[in-house]
Amino acid sequence: MRIRDCMIREVRIADPDETLREAALAMADIDAGFLPVSEHDRMIGVVTDRDIAIRGVAKGLSPETRIREVMSGEIRYCFDDDDAADVLDNMAELQVRRLPVVDRGKRLVGVVSITDLAGYGERAHAGEALSEIARPSPVHSQTV
Numbered sequence: 001m002r003i004r005d006c007m008i009r010e011v012r013i014a015d016p017d018e019t020l021r022e023a024a025l026a027m028a029d030i031d032a033g034f035l036p037v038s039e040h041d042r043m044i045g046v047v048t049d050r051d052i053a054i055r056g057v058a059k060g061l062s063p064e065t066r067i068r069e070v071m072s073g074e075i076r077y078c079f080d081d082d083d084a085a086d087v088l089d090n091m092a093e094l095q096v097r098r099l100p101v102v103d104r105g106k107r108l109v110g111v112v113s114i115t116d117l118a119g120y121g122e123r124a125h126a127g128e129a130l131s132e133i134a135r136p137s138p139v140h141s142q143t144v
Contacts, residue, residue: 001083001084002080002081002082002083002084003078003079003080003081003082003083003084003087003101003110003112004080004081004101004109004110005084006084006112006116006117006119007080007101007109007110007111007112007116008110008111008112008113008116009109009110011036011100011108011110011111012026012029012030012032012035013035013036013037013038013108014026014035014036014037014038014047014067015037015038015039015067016037016039016044016045016066016067016068016071017066017067017068018066018067019063019064019065019066019067020052020056020057020061020062020063020064020065020066020067020070021063021064022067023035023047023052023067024049024052024063027049032111033048033049033050033098034046034047034048034049034098034111034113035047035048036100036108036111037067037068037071038108043075043077043100043102043108044071044073044075045068045071045072045073045074045075046071046072046075046100047067047070047071047072048072051070051071051072052070055069055070056069056070075100076094076096076099076100077099077100077101077102078090078099078100078101078102078112079101079102079103079104080101080102080103080109080110081104084117087099087112087117088114088117091114097113097114097115098111098112098113098114099111099112
């Protein structure tokens with residue numbers, strides 16, 4: 001199965017000058033914990049509920065702080081024509097639950113989550129990936 005067969009195509013994109021409050025409200029509105037961040041029609045990062053909680057709230061930042069101050073600038077992504085099993089392996093290695101999906105021109109075309117992949121026939125493989133994602137790692141330390 002290809003990623004284009006199971007990804008979410010309607011993606012809410014955040015502007016880096018939106019506030020943490022606006023990002024949190026957008027996440028609540030779409031029931032997601034992840035927003036790609038784009039500036040001048042180019043993806044420059046992602047912001048997660050975890051970024052807001054750990055890099056924002058835990059450090060005492062105001063809800064009016066700009067997303068660009070807490071977002072992850074290192075963008076990990078997959079291609080829409082990638083094989084789902086390969087993407088699950090990559091998610092496990094990176095210890096991430098979701099990835100932006102781009103076409104071969106590197107234009108954002110969707111988002112895929114481990115839940116999306118599990119729901120489209122990759123249940124066992126998704127479970128294996130999740131066990132790797134959930135293991136403690138200094139890469140995703142919650143130290144403030």
